[in-house]
Amino acid sequence: MSVTLVFMAVLMGMVAFWLLRHTINVRPWAAESRGNLINSNIQLPATKIALGVFMAVVASLFSLFISAYSIRMSLADWRPMPEPDLLWVNTGILVLASVALQWAWNAANKGRMEIVKRAMSIAGALTVAFVLGQYLAWEQLIATGYFMTANPANAFFFLLTGLHALHLFGGLVAWYRTSARLWRGVGETAEIAKIRLNVELCAVYWHFLLVIWLILFSLMLNT
Amino acid sequence: MVQAAHDATSFVAPLEVEEEELYHAKTFIGKYIWSQDAKVIAIQYAVTAIAIGLVALVLSVIMRLQLGFPDTFDFITPSNYLQFVTMHGMIMVIYLLTALFLGGFGNYLIPLMCGARDMVFPYVNMVSYWVYLAAVLLLVASFFVPGGPTGAGWTLYPPQAISPGTPGADAGIIMMLVSLALFIVGFTMGGLNYVVTVLQARTRGMTLMRLPLTIWGIFMATVLALLAFPALFVSAIMMTLDRLLGTSFFMPAMVSMGEQTAYDGGSPILFQHLFWFFGHPEVYIVALPAFGIVSDLLATHARKCIFGYRMMVWAIVAIGALSFVVWAHHMYVSGMNPYFGFFFATTTLIIAVPTAIKVYNWVLTLWRGNIRLTVPMLFAIGFIFTFINGGLTGLFLGNVTVDLPLSDTYFVVAHFHMVMAVSPILVVFGAIYHWYPKITGRMLNDTLGKAHFWITFIGTYTIYYPMHYLGFEGLPRRYYAYGDTAFMSDSAQALNSFITVAACIVAVAQILFIWNLISSLRNGKPSGPNPWEATTLEWQTPDTPPKHGNFGENLPLVYRWAYDYSVPGAVEDFIPQNVPPEDVPTARTDDPTAAPAEGQPA
Ligand code: HEM
Ligand SMILES: [Cu+2]
Numbered sequence: 001m002s003v004t005l006v007f008m009a010v011l012m013g014m015v016a017f018w019l020l021r022h023t024i025n026v027r028p029w030a031a032e033s034r035g036n037l038i039n040s041n042i043q044l045p046a047t048k049i050a051l052g053v054f055m056a057v058v059a060s061l062f063s064l065f066i067s068a069y070s071i072r073m074s075l076a077d078w079r080p081m082p083e084p085d086l087l088w089v090n091t092g093i094l095v096l097a098s099v100a101l102q103w104a105w106n107a108a109n110k111g112r113m114e115i116v117k118r119a120m121s122i123a124g125a126l127t128v129a130f131v132l133g134q135y136l137a138w139e140q141l142i143a144t145g146y147f148m149t150a151n152p153a154n155a156f157f158f159l160l161t162g163l164h165a166l167h168l169f170g171g172l173v174a175w176y177r178t179s180a181r182l183w184r185g186v187g188e189t190a191e192i193a194k195i196r197l198n199v200e201l202c203a204v205y206w207h208f209l210l211v212i213w214l215i216l217f218s219l220m221l222n223t
Numbered sequence: 224m225v226q227a228a229h230d231a232t233s234f235v236a237p238l239e240v241e242e243e244e245l246y247h248a249k250t251f252i253g254k255y256i257w258s259q260d261a262k263v264i265a266i267q268y269a270v271t272a273i274a275i276g277l278v279a280l281v282l283s284v285i286m287r288l289q290l291g292f293p294d295t296f297d298f299i300t301p302s303n304y305l306q307f308v309t310m311h312g313m314i315m316v317i318y319l320l321t322a323l324f325l326g327g328f329g330n331y332l333i334p335l336m337c338g339a340r341d342m343v344f345p346y347v348n349m350v351s352y353w354v355y356l357a358a359v360l361l362l363v364a365s366f367f368v369p370g371g372p373t374g375a376g377w378t379l380y381p382p383q384a385i386s387p388g389t390p391g392a393d394a395g396i397i398m399m400l401v402s403l404a405l406f407i408v409g410f411t412m413g414g415l416n417y418v419v420t421v422l423q424a425r426t427r428g429m430t431l432m433r434l435p436l437t438i439w440g441i442f443m444a445t446v447l448a449l450l451a452f453p454a455l456f457v458s459a460i461m462m463t464l465d466r467l468l469g470t471s472f473f474m475p476a477m478v479s480m481g482e483q484t485a486y487d488g489g490s491p492i493l494f495q496h497l498f499w500f501f502g503h504p505e506v507y508i509v510a511l512p513a514f515g516i517v518s519d520l521l522a523t524h525a526r527k528c529i530f531g532y533r534m535m536v537w538a539i540v541a542i543g544a545l546s547f548v549v550w551a552h553h554m555y556v557s558g559m560n561p562y563f564g565f566f567f568a569t570t571t572l573i574i575a576v577p578t579a580i581k582v583y584n585w586v587l588t589l590w591r592g593n594i595r596l597t598v599p600m601l602f603a604i605g606f607i608f609t610f611i612n613g614g615l616t617g618l619f620l621g622n623v624t625v626d627l628p629l630s631d632t633y634f635v636v637a638h639f640h641m642v643m644a645v646s647p648i649l650v651v652f653g654a655i656y657h658w659y660p661k662i663t664g665r666m667l668n669d670t671l672g673k674a675h676f677w678i679t680f681i682g683t684y685t686i687y688y689p690m691h692y693l694g695f696e697g698l699p700r701r702y703y704a705y706g707d708t709a710f711m712s713d714s715a716q717a718l719n720s721f722i723t724v725a726a727c728i729v730a731v732a733q734i735l736f737i738w739n740l741i742s743s744l745r746n747g748k749p750s751g752p753n754p755w756e757a758t759t760l761e762w763q764t765p766d767t768p769p770k771h772g773n774f775g776e777n778l779p780l781v782y783r784w785a786y787d788y789s790v791p792g793a794v795e796d797f798i799p800q801n802v803p804p805e806d807v808p809t810a811r812t813d814d815p816t817a818a819p820a821e822g823q824p825a
Contacts, residue, residue: 001496005548008450012544015446019431019540028432028532031783034803037428046343050419053449057411061453064500068457068493072472077488148470152488155470159460 003070007063011056051201055208058167062212065163069156069219080223081153084140090133091217097126098210101203108196113182116199120179123206127172131165153223160216164209171205178202247771259345260771261330264352266662268326271352275359276319277733282311284730291723293704302390304703305374310366312377313399316505317406318359320647324512325410325448326355328654329417329441331662335761336438338426338779340772342416351416354409358402365391365398373399376701378498381473381491385466387480397466400459407452407459417445426760428781432536433800435759435785436529439536440515443543444508451504451547458497465489492557499550506643507546511539513650514581517603519785520653521585523757524600525592526796528786530584538577545574555626564623571621575614582611593789593796597755598672602653605680606646613642616691631701634694637687645683652679652736659740660754664767665747671739675732682729689718756797759785763799 022040042049072078104119138158141147148155178198185191248254255263286307289299299307330348334341342348365372374390375383383389384396391399421434421442434442461472465486473494474486522529529535551559551567585607594600616638620626629635652675659667697710705711753762765775779801787798794808 001500004454004500008547011450012547016540016544020537022431023533023536026430026432026533028784029528029786031787031798031804032428034782034805037780037782038430039427040430041423041425044423046419046423049423050344050415053415053418054411057449057453060450061457064454064457064497068461068472068497071493071496072490075488075490077471148464148468149485152471155464155472159464 001067001071004060004063004067007059011060045197047197047201051205055205058208058212061163062160062216065156065160066215066219069160072152072156073223075152077151078153078223079151081146081151081157081220082141082144083220084137086133086137086140087217087220090130090137091213093126093130093133094210094213097123097130098203098206100126101199101206104199105203108199111192113192113195116195117182120175120182120199120202123202124172124175124179127168127175127206131168134161134165137161153220157220160220164213164216167209167212171202171209174198174205175202257349259341259349261334261342261345261348262662262769262773264348265327265330267352268322268330268355269328271356271359272319272323272327275314275363276323277737278363279311279314279319280730280733282307282314284727286311287723287726289703291720299703301703302371302374305376305701306372306390306395308701309374309376309379310362310372314362315644316377316509317403318362320509320651321410321448321505322355322406323651324509324647325417325441325445326352326413328437328512328516328658329413329445331658332437332761333417333420333441334424335764335769335773336435336759337421337424338429338760338774338781339420339424340774340778343419343424344416347412348416351409351413354405354412358405358409361398361402361405365395365402368394368398370395378495378502379462380498381462381465381489381494382475382477382486385462385474386477386484397463400463400466403459404456407456410448410452414445414449417441418449426778426781429760429800432533433781433784435515436518436532436535436539437512437515437759439539440511440513440518443539444511447504447511447543447546448508451501451508454497454501458494458501461497462494492554495554495557496550499553500547502553503550504546507542509643509647511543513606513647514539516654517606517650518581518585518588519759520599520603520650520657521588522786522788523657523755524597524603525589525594526788527588527592528784528788530587530590531580532784532786534580535584538580541577542574545570545577549574552621552626555623556630561623568621568623572618575618575621578614582607582614597656598667598669598676599653599657599755601673601676601680602649602656605676606649606653609641609649609680609683610646613638613640613646617642628697629694631699632694633690633698633700636700637690637694640683640687640690645687649680652676655740657755658761659743660750660767661761661764662768663744663747664750665743666750666754667739667743667747671735675735675739678732678735679729682725682732685725686722686729689722693718756795758783758787758797758799760800763801 100119100123104116104123107113107115107119138161141154141157146154148158178195181191181195181198248258248260254260258264258267285296285299286304288296289304330342333339362372370391370393372391373379373384373395375385375392375396379396379399385392389396421438425434458473461470464470465472465474469485471486471489473491474484474489475491476487477484518529518535549567549570551563552571555564555567589604616634620629620635620638656667656672659665693715696712696715697708698705698715705715750767752764752767755762760779760781761769763779764773780803781800782803783798783800785800787793787800789796790798790807792809798807
């Protein structure tokens with residue numbers, strides 16, 4: 001459980017530090033005169049904060065899986081699992097998807113919506129390709145007789161890749177809604193700002209899932 | 224007073240963050256069924272949670288009947304008993320308390336107390352409730368499948384939870400696990416809302432340090448839940464796979480019913496780690512909202528500012544952070560390395576420090592307060608007593624050497640009922656008596672409320688106090704019947720019967736409460752907007768009950784914290800949060816600009 005413990009310690013440390021910074025030099029009992037009122041909210045769009053919180057939850061989920069993985073790995077019956085080479089290809093594809101979204105984000109910042117469109121479609125296609133690739137890797141394993149019950153490493157492999165793909169599916173829903181917005185029409189500035197925000201959120205989420213995948217993949221290589 | 228906030232708008236620059244558009248429902252269904260209004264969602268959550276909670280209450284009475292009068296009731300078989308224990312525990316902890324505090328009170332109070340029009344993602348909020356309802360229905364359905372619900376204990380330890388011979392090892396356990404997973408998904412949707420609303424949608428002037436402690440408690444509990452529930456999710460998924468696909472995450476090689484099973488090499492201890500990594504924070508998920516709410520009840524009904532507000536906030540944060548590093552105190556008997564035991568005993572005892580600070584501050588808030596013994600106040604004071612009791616036995620059990628003989632006895636049952644069952648429930652009652660007037664516009668009946676309080680309070684003591692003695696004698700927990708044992712004194716059975724009688728009385732007395740809730744909807748005395756003369760924003764709404772959008776035309780502006788009670792110099796003994804110092808009527812008319820709040824004792 002040490003992975004989780006460290007992760008939680010860092011996270012709770014961050015929460016506590018942030019809260020302390022905002023609460024330490026305050027005299028809560030003092031009333032404010034009219035005219036001095038401040039808005040002390042976090043000045044970010046709600047969706048951005050929500051994505052941050054959601055990523056913390058997902059990170060907690062995967063750190064727990066990683067803890068479980070390492071505990072289970074130390075037990076006697078653990079045997080290494082044959083990793084399909086396809087996984088390397090898939091990893092490359094996911095990296096490219098992340099790059100494409102970064103490209104879209106940069107273009108959106110510059111207001112070049114045509115490029116955003118192109119980058120978004122490429123990112124979507126690459127992501128679908130990644131998920132299909134993962135599925136093929138599953139098929140290969142199953143064909144060689146390595147399904148979940150064959151050995152605990154396999155069980156974790158299917159479980160973790162499956163969950164990771166599920167999170168990508170969730171991302172694809174957001175990707176679809178952003179794209180729909182993008183193609184529906186870019187005209188008003190308010191609409192452009194919204195699209196820019198959504199593209200940014202997608203990009204951040206993809207980078208996050210990429211990092212998670214890299215961690216999971218390196219774990220699986222280390223069986 | 225209320226208008227004062229409105230005409231002050233001109234002084235303030237516009238919001239940097241654009242205001243969310245409110246969703247306006249037109250049909251009845253859109254308003255009350257598929258509602259996106261946090262207040263309606265709150266009531267849906269609360270009604271569902273209380274309904275399923277009553278089921279759990281009935282289950283506990285059935286268990287008590289069996290324990291108090293063994294060999295009397297034919298319809299309680301040993302398997303049934305285990306199923307009732309399990310369902311009772313699981314429902315009470317998760318489907319009642321967690322859902323009621325966060326889904327119920329969280330939804331109702333966060334937007335109102337922060338000065339927001341609604342949660343930031345109303346649609347997601349609505350889906351959250353319906354997923355919760357699905358989880359509850361699935362749980363209820365498991366009573367009716369062949370084999371019945373799972374009887375593995377609310378801790379669901381493998382291998383026994385999914386091995387043949389355990390009640391509900393076929394369908395019941397799977398429905399339980401899926402229901403839990405659904406609950407977690409639903410909660411996460413709601414939880415994102417609660418956190419983001421508190422962080423981003425507070426009204427102008429509502430700084431973090433002006434938030435009522437209720438919001439702090441609910442906020443921190445939500446953070447804990449968001450991070451801890453994944454542990455339950457992980458264990459639920461892995462156990463489902465063990466059961467359905469035959470993987471061996473948790474299942475060791477074993478012989479079951481005379482045959483070698485297909486499982487091999489899994490680790491039941493791994494499950495215990497995951498479960499308690501969720502399980503201990505869960506205690507604080509139900510305790511922190513209770514802490515917060517009780518602080519506000521005490522301040523309001525004692526007409527005093529809460530003692531040590533900043534300490535209270537930091538204690539909540541500290542307890543929340545520490546609650547992630549104590550989980551293995553539930554596993555002292557699992558054969559762990561003594562150094563681990565030492566580590567976890569130490570962290571467990573450290574967490575008592577911020578907790579004790581809170582208790583002292585509550586008592587000091589009461590000290591020389593102008594105490595009004597209203598029904599909410601009675602429940603709040605009852606909470607302090609009960610919580611101290613349960614907390615003290617917790618210090619015993621936190622020590623490895625004391626825990627070993629007491630583990631799995633009725634001492635533990637007594638401890639956790641005191642600290643995490645009765646205490647939060649008392650706060651739930653107090654909070655309902657306190658906020659019912661805002662929710663419905665009518666007061667609850669006072670006499671019924673007082674009767675309800677005294678029967679419940681004294682009743683729970685008669686139930687749980689004797690259990691400590693039974694635990695000392697070694698009476699084991701989760702047993703259907705004890706038979707003849709050498710170590711139990713003969714009078715133990717008499718004590719058991721006594722407890723059962725008390726439990727029945729307490730259970731029946733809850734009818735007073737339910738009846739009060741229902742009949743006061745019609746017959747309750749109209750409450751007016753602010754019957755308790757409280758300072759927080761939910762009492763300053765233009766309409767009672769608050770309409771969609773909460774605050775009418777303009778959002779309130781907040782000039783002060785929530786604890787300006789009995790401020791020296793002010794005419795009234797409370798100053799609402801949205802009243803600027805300039806508008807406070809003071810006794811001395813010659814100096815109307817003097818800010819009375821500055822004279823507040825720190
Ligand atoms: C009138 C109120 C209540 C009564 C009479 C009652 C009674 C009982 C009884 C008889 C048991 C089984 C003990 C055993 O055989 O081991 C039990 C277990 C339990 N109760 Fe309660 N209870 C009440 C309220 C609550 C509440 C409000 C909670 C909320 C946290 C709660 C949480 C639990 C838990 C977690 C267990 C352990 C279940 C298990 O061992 O798996 N109870 N209760
Ligand atoms: Cu604990």
